[in-house]
Amino acid sequence: MINQDIESKIKNLESEFKKSIKTANDESEIESIRIQYLGRKGSISNLFKDLELFPLDERKQIGKKLNDLKSHIHTTLSKYQKTSQKKETSQQYLDPTLPGDRLPIGRYHPITTVLRKIISCFKSMGFSIAHGPEVETEYYNFEALNIPKGHPARDMQDTLFIDDNIVLRTHTSPVQIRVMENQPPPVRIIAPGRCYRRDTPDSTHSPVFYQVEGLCVDEGITFADMKGVISTFAKQLFGSQMKIRFRPSFFPFTEPSAEYDFTCMICEGKGCRVCKGTGWVEISGAGMVNPEVFKYVKYGSERYTGYAFGMGVERLAMLLYEVHDIRLFYENDVRFLNQF
Numbered sequence: 226m227i228n229q230d231i232e233s234k235i236k237n238l239e240s241e242f243k244k245s246i247k248t249a250n251d252e253s254e255i256e257s258i259r260i261q262y263l264g265r266k267g268s269i270s271n272l273f274k275d276l277e278l279f280p281l282d283e284r285k286q287i288g289k290k291l292n293d294l295k296s297h298i299h300t301t302l303s304k305y306q307k308t309s310q311k312k313e314t315s316q317q318y319l320d321p322t323l324p325g326d327r328l329p330i331g332r333y334h335p336i337t338t339v340l341r342k343i344i345s346c347f348k349s350m351g352f353s354i355a356h357g358p359e360v361e362t363e364y365y366n367f368e369a370l371n372i373p374k375g376h377p378a379r380d381m382q383d384t385l386f387i388d389d390n391i392v393l394r395t396h397t398s399p400v401q402i403r404v405m406e407n408q409p410p411p412v413r414i415i416a417p418g419r420c421y422r423r424d425t426p427d428s429t430h431s432p433v434f435y436q437v438e439g440l441c442v443d444e445g446i447t448f449a450d451m452k453g454v455i456s457t458f459a460k461q462l463f464g465s466q467m468k469i470r471f472r473p474s475f476f477p478f479t480e481p482s483a484e485y486d487f488t489c490m491i492c493e494g495k496g497c498r499v500c501k502g503t504g505w506v507e508i509s510g511a512g513m514v515n516p517e518v519f520k521y522v523k524y525g526s527e528r529y530t531g532y533a534f535g536m537g538v539e540r541l542a543m544l545l546y547e548v549h550d551i552r553l554f555y556e557n558d559v560r561f562l563n564q565f
């Protein structure tokens with residue numbers, strides 16, 4: 226038979242607890258009830274201390290009752306705590322005087338930004354924008370550009386073939402042919418777009434990359450016109466201190482052909498790792514449209530001349546933003562993209 230006195234004390238404590246928890250309004254009130262009942266010097270601990278006064282068999286029975294009450298108080302308190310937390314956050318959520326959550330603002334990919342700059346610059350010089358397919362026939366990608374069968378540019382290592390006659394375009398030059406087929410001179414276009422090559426990715430190579438093609442055909446067009454246009458473009462994109470240079474080269478679709486370089490803006494022409502100590506960075510190729518190409522599109526080469534140029538967009542973006550690895554543009558790491 227357990228002692229009546231301590232049994233009624235346990236019952237009273239339970240009903241007292243029930244009453245007080247019902248009146249608790251917030252988390253701090255719940256916490257003070259917890260201390261009052263379950264704290265080191267709280268009511269339950271005090272009753273446990275009284276246990277020592279009882280003989281062993283009674284101690285066991287009272288101990289069990291006390292432990293039951295203790296765990297009941299514990300679970301009830303945590304239930305109340307959870308609902309009170311919910312109430313408090315939902316009150317916060319509804320507070321119309323709090324400032325709203327700011328949504329993250331999207332931004333252009335750096336390649337898109339550079340493309341937009343290139344396009345607006347050439348538009349201001351009277352060029353219009355042309356597009357062509359990324360999946361191209363051999364005829365447009367090679368043949369009509371005077372790249373005969375067996376030319377190294379057709380090598381399997383460079384070109385991604387869909388089947389014998391269909392390729393992923395390896396450059397934007399086929400757009401030249403498509404434009405000239407569809408309109409008589411004068412022509413003044415740029416053709417921005419994605420190109421593909423079978424390259425192993427490294428810091429300067431990506432199997433997917435962007436080019437901008439330029440083409441201008443009319444009576445009396447000369448190499449000097451092209452130098453003027455490219456130099457104006459370079460200065461607009463990078464500032465008036467930017468210089469360009471042309472080096473003799475060979476492309477089957479231009480005669481004469483050149484490669485052109487921009488001052489390395491990372492070292493301002495002094496020589497660094499990016500420009501391999503030369504102070505110049507190669508941008509792409511250019512030249513006077515080969516009369517052989519005019520034959521394919523039925524332009525009279527006695528009357529018309531034209532220039533064409535290519536442009537590596539990633540290379541320009543790397544110079545403009547001082548990015549040292551082309552792969553960064555295609556990995557979509559937000560820590561990289563957030564910087565633009």
Ligand code: DAH
Nearest residue numbers: 396479510511512533534535
């Ligand atoms: N299509 C060439 C390439 O991808 C670049 C190029 C060179 C374009 C000379 C031209 C040009 O229009 O005249 O490497």
